[in-house]
Amino acid sequence: xxxxxxxxxxxxxxxxxxxxxxxxxxxxxxxxxxxxxxxxxxxxxxxxxxxxxxxxxxxxxxxxxxxxxxxxxxxxxxxxxxxxxxxxxxxxxxxxxxxxxxxxxxxxxxxxxxxxxxxxxxxxxxxxxxxxxxxxxxxxxxxxxxxxxxxxxxxxxxxxxxxxxxxxxxxxxxxxxxxxxxxxxxxxxxxxxxxxxxxxxxxxxxxxxxxxxxxxxxxxxxxxxxxxxxxxxx
Amino acid sequence: xxxxxxxxxxxxxxxxxxxxxxxxxxxxxxxxxxxxxxxxxxxxxxxxxxxxxxxxxxxxxxxxxxxxxxxxxxxxxxxxxxxxxxxxxxxxxxxxxxxxxxxxxxxxxxxxxxxxxxxxxxxxxxxxxxxxxxxxxxxxxxxxxxxxxxxxxxxxxxxxxxxxxxxxxxxxxxxxxxxxxxxxxxxxxxxxxxxxxxxxxxxxxxxxxxxxxxxxxxxxxxxxxxxxxxxxxxxxxxxxxxxxxxxxxxxxxxxxxxxxxxxxxxxxxxxxxxxxxxxxxxxxxxxxxxxxxxxxxxxxxxxxxxxxxxxxxxxxxxxxxxxxxxxxxxxxxxxxxxxxxxxxxxxxxxxxxxxxxxxxxxxxxxxxxxxxxxxxxxxxxxxxxxxxxxxxxxxxxxxxxxxxxxxxxxxxxxxxxxxxxxxxxxxxxxxxxxxxxxxxxxxxxxxxxxxxxxxxxxxxxxxxxxxxxxxxxxxxxxxxxxxxxxxxxxxxxxxxxxxxxxxxxxxxxxxxxxxxxxxxxxxxxxxxxxxxxxxxxxxxxxxxxxxxxxxxxxxxxxxxxxxxxxxxxxxxxxxxxxxxxxxxxxxxxxxxxxxxxxxxxxxxxxxxxxxxxxxxxxxxxxxxxxxxxxxxxxxxxxxxxxxxxxxxxx
Numbered sequence: 089x090x091x092x093x094x095x096x097x098x099x100x101x102x103x104x105x106x107x108x109x110x111x112x113x114x115x116x117x118x119x120x121x122x123x124x125x126x127x128x129x130x131x132x133x134x135x136x137x138x139x140x141x142x143x144x145x146x147x148x149x150x151x152x153x154x155x156x157x158x159x160x161x162x163x164x165x166x167x168x169x170x171x172x173x174x175x176x177x178x179x180x181x182x183x184x185x186x187x188x189x190x191x192x193x194x195x196x197x198x199x200x201x202x203x204x205x206x207x208x209x210x211x212x213x214x215x216x217x218x219x220x221x222x223x224x225x226x227x228x229x230x231x232x233x234x235x236x237x238x239x240x241x242x243x244x245x246x247x248x249x250x251x252x253x254x255x256x257x258x259x260x261x262x263x264x265x266x267x268x269x270x271x272x273x274x275x276x277x278x279x280x281x282x283x284x285x286x287x288x289x290x291x292x293x294x295x296x297x298x299x300x301x302x303x304x305x306x307x308x309x310x311x312x313x314x315x316x317x318x319x320x321x322x
Numbered sequence: 323x324x325x326x327x328x329x330x331x332x333x334x335x336x337x338x339x340x341x342x343x344x345x346x347x348x349x350x351x352x353x354x355x356x357x358x359x360x361x362x363x364x365x366x367x368x369x370x371x372x373x374x375x376x377x378x379x380x381x382x383x384x385x386x387x388x389x390x391x392x393x394x395x396x397x398x399x400x401x402x403x404x405x406x407x408x409x410x411x412x413x414x415x416x417x418x419x420x421x422x423x424x425x426x427x428x429x430x431x432x433x434x435x436x437x438x439x440x441x442x443x444x445x446x447x448x449x450x451x452x453x454x455x456x457x458x459x460x461x462x463x464x465x466x467x468x469x470x471x472x473x474x475x476x477x478x479x480x481x482x483x484x485x486x487x488x489x490x491x492x493x494x495x496x497x498x499x500x501x502x503x504x505x506x507x508x509x510x511x512x513x514x515x516x517x518x519x520x521x522x523x524x525x526x527x528x529x530x531x532x533x534x535x536x537x538x539x540x541x542x543x544x545x546x547x548x549x550x551x552x553x554x555x556x557x558x559x560x561x562x563x564x565x566x567x568x569x570x571x572x573x574x575x576x577x578x579x580x581x582x583x584x585x586x587x588x589x590x591x592x593x594x595x596x597x598x599x600x601x602x603x604x605x606x607x608x609x610x611x612x613x614x615x616x617x618x619x620x621x622x623x624x625x626x627x628x629x630x631x632x633x634x635x636x637x638x639x640x641x642x643x644x645x646x647x648x649x650x651x652x653x654x655x656x657x658x659x660x661x662x663x664x665x666x667x668x669x670x671x672x673x674x675x676x677x678x679x680x681x682x683x684x685x686x687x688x689x690x691x692x693x694x695x696x697x698x699x700x701x702x703x704x705x706x707x708x709x710x711x712x713x714x715x716x717x718x719x720x721x722x723x724x725x726x727x728x729x730x731x732x733x734x735x736x737x738x739x740x741x742x743x744x745x746x747x748x749x750x751x752x753x754x755x756x757x758x759x760x761x762x763x764x765x766x767x768x769x770x771x772x773x774x775x776x777x778x779x780x781x782x783x784x785x786x787x788x789x790x791x792x793x794x795x796x797x798x799x800x801x802x803x804x805x806x807x808x809x810x811x812x813x814x815x816x817x818x819x820x821x822x823x824x825x826x827x828x829x830x831x832x833x834x835x836x837x838x839x840x841x842x843x844x845x846x847x848x849x850x851x852x853x854x855x856x857x858x859x860x861x862x863x864x865x866x867x868x869x870x871x872x873x874x875x876x877x878x879x880x881x882x883x884x885x886x887x888x889x890x891x892x893x894x895x896x897x898x899x900x901x902x903x904x905x906x907x908x909x910x911x912x913x914x915x916x917x918x919x920x921x922x923x924x925x926x927x928x929x930x931x932x933x934x935x936x937x938x939x940x941x942x943x944x945x946x947x948x949x950x951x952x953x954x955x956x957x958x959x960x961x962x963x964x965x966x967x968x969x970x971x972x
Contacts, residue, residue: 115650120648
């Protein structure tokens with residue numbers, strides 16, 4: 089068994105694809121690319137494949153992670169070009185790397201994600217509203233469960249918020265918990281802020297797992313090193 | 323930029339005019355604020371993206387329903403790929419918008435657009451609709467209106483598109499006659515390219531004079547140009563006939579038949595949707611036409627004769643379709659797939675071919691016998707798929723009337739295998755209101771379901787649990803070009819009474835879930851299926867009153883249709899409640915399916931006597947009169963000995 093990790097982007101009109109749409113699209117792309125997919129056992133064998141962290145509809149991403157197993161080894165570069173021929177440029181694959189097939193899928197390790205929201209015409213109260221979110225102890229939002237709506241406190245899942253103003257627009261960096269242990273969605277945070285004019289663009293910059301000291305990206309870069317490299321001064 | 327087969331393509335933005343670029347950006351913005359935006363996204367794998375300016379003829383293939391329904395339709399896949407392989411012609415897809423997009427389009431004054439290049443519908447040369455279901459008729463007007471095309475052909479000018487139609491409902495096109503410039507009767511694979519050729523010449527000559535193009539196209543076999551005909555009525559306002567107004571208009575219009583299916587184009591680069599669609603799978607067409615001769619089934623008559631593809635051909639196509647699409651399910655499709663002569667061998671071969679790729683095979687329409695159910699069982703193995711069995715009627719007597727050649731033992735054994743051996747769900751299809759139906763037949767239906775429930779339980783089946791038998795009961799709709807075209811539809815009150823009875827009685831049977839069809843929808847289906855041109859203003863009015871996607875239960879409203887009928891001074895009952903005499907002219911008499919009317923009369927009479935007509939595959943020609951049929955025998959004894967002894971109720 090050989091496991092490959094694919095890092096792809098999601099942008100433009102294709103942010104409208106749901107997580108299920110994306111799954112369907114990649115499975116079919118892998119099938120068309122003719123790679124020797126490994127399948128699960130049982131009556132209804134499915135390709136062994138896992139997305140690290142589902143992304144909400146409408147949000148762009150610089151780094152989405154997909155892992156899948158093959159029965160035969162393939163060159164990473166060849167896989168990348170074979171798959172990119174089967175995908176629209178808005179879902180382009182940036183990197184492919186071979187990873188340990190016996191390690192758990194990334195999805196069980198993801199702890200946090202960094203998002204950026206761009207406000208084209210920020211209202212004056214935005215800064216104070218962000219500040220009061222940071223200072224509040226409890227932030228309840230409504231979530232739809234299977235049957236009923238329930239209220240959830242997302243404050244513990246908001247690790248940090250940081251507002252930057254530059255040339256008339258505001259950028260809000262949101263470092264939020266995500267994954268199995270619970271999390272906050274960027275849309276939930278934005279709903280707690282005052283109404284804005286124009287379309288707010290939201291993009292996921294990176295996802296993080298727990299490292300020895302700090303959060304690290306799946307590639308092993310620490311959160312602080314990542315922020316430095318991206319010139320995000322918090 | 324031309325697409326390479328099986329490859330992805332990008333739209334060349336810099337070649338597009340600024341105005342169109344703005345439209346494309348507007349649409350991208352709209353995607354952010356509608357439900358299920360993937361419906362309008364386009365850019366799927368194998369979709370054909372070209373610069374429309376470079377095409378000599380620009381055709382929109384329209385399906386009058388939502389993306390997920392239209393994309394499931396085989397005819398659209400065939401024509402899309404066929405036409406896009408013709409030099410100089412570019413075909414794009416367009417589907418009906420859901421209510422949220424409709425509202426945004428109207429508010430922002432954006433016309434309905436095609437998926438590939440996001441071109442406004444009114445900028446196409448031709449717009450072709452497929453006619454699959456009567457309750458889609460309002461959606462056709464809806465799409466034309468949203469696409470800024472005048473609804474009536476008489477209102478369209480030289481720079482409006484031509485509106486074309488085709489598909490099974492074109493066999494009685496009259497309720498739609500004023501809206502369509504031209505209809506294709508029968509198979510479209512040859513007829514559509516012929517029309518496009520004539521159109522190209524007409525366009526080259528300066529696209530002047532719509533009538534000139536239409537009259538030339540009318541000379542092609544199988545082409546019906548409604549504006550070249552006139553309907554007339556007798557003194558009592560009864561339909562009296564249709565006459566041709568110009569020499570180009572043939573009368574009757576004989577349907578087109580692609581005789582050699584083996585060498586007829588079949589698509590191999592299926593467009594692969596991003597979102598889940600209704601039938602999310604690849605399709606092989608094993609054969610066209612059906613030899614069973616069920617007397618209620620319009621498809622069984624209008625798609626004659628049976629034409630098969632060879633197993634070798636199907637195998638080649640299957641390989642290429644799966645490779646090009648990456649789809650994980652392949653449907654072996656036809657009107658009755660277990661009738662395909664080498665079905666067992668075909669399944670074996672395909673299973674071998676796809677063994678390591680985990681492609682699931684499925685059989686969509688099967689006869690209700692054990693052979694068929696065992697076939698399905700092989701395919702479904704442990705998958706939690708259900709098995710559909712269609713006895714249609716509850717007693718042998720009534721099954722003989724409709725010529726459904728399956729016995730109670732067949733049905734019982736098939737259901738028992740499905741329920742017991744593979745713990746599958748079973749879906750049972752029945753009809754109520756069939757000709758000659760009495761309470762005895764309904765009692766028989768309940769009894770049959772009870773026996774199935776018992777047979778499914780004995781032998782270690784689960785005692786309790788969710789219902790595993792779904793009984794779906796539709797209402798008989800008498801269709802044009804069938805032996806039952808002279809039969810009325812049951813009155814609504816009586817249908818409701820019979821549905822009530824079944825609901826009450828089936829509740830007592832263990833493990834059964836009952837579902838039924840809306841009576842007013844069935845009434846309108848029958849009315850439109852048998853309608854004449856006077857219904858066109860009714861369809862228009864129903865649209866004006868808000869009728870959109872009437873095929874969706876939650877969007878359908880009967881009151882709009884009632885109001886529209888009242889405004890026209892017509893009643894649905896007048897269309898569906900009659901049993902016309904054999905000599906009376908029918909509104910679809912000018913459409914010739916190749917089946918002799920005498921044969922339909924004979925079949926109708928035989929039905930009323932409970933006589934069955936054998937399957938005409940295998941040399942037992944029933945004498946339907948079809949000229950180009952390989953099964954045809956010239957000397958037919960139409961007497962009693964052809965009529966095999968029908969099975970009787972035990």
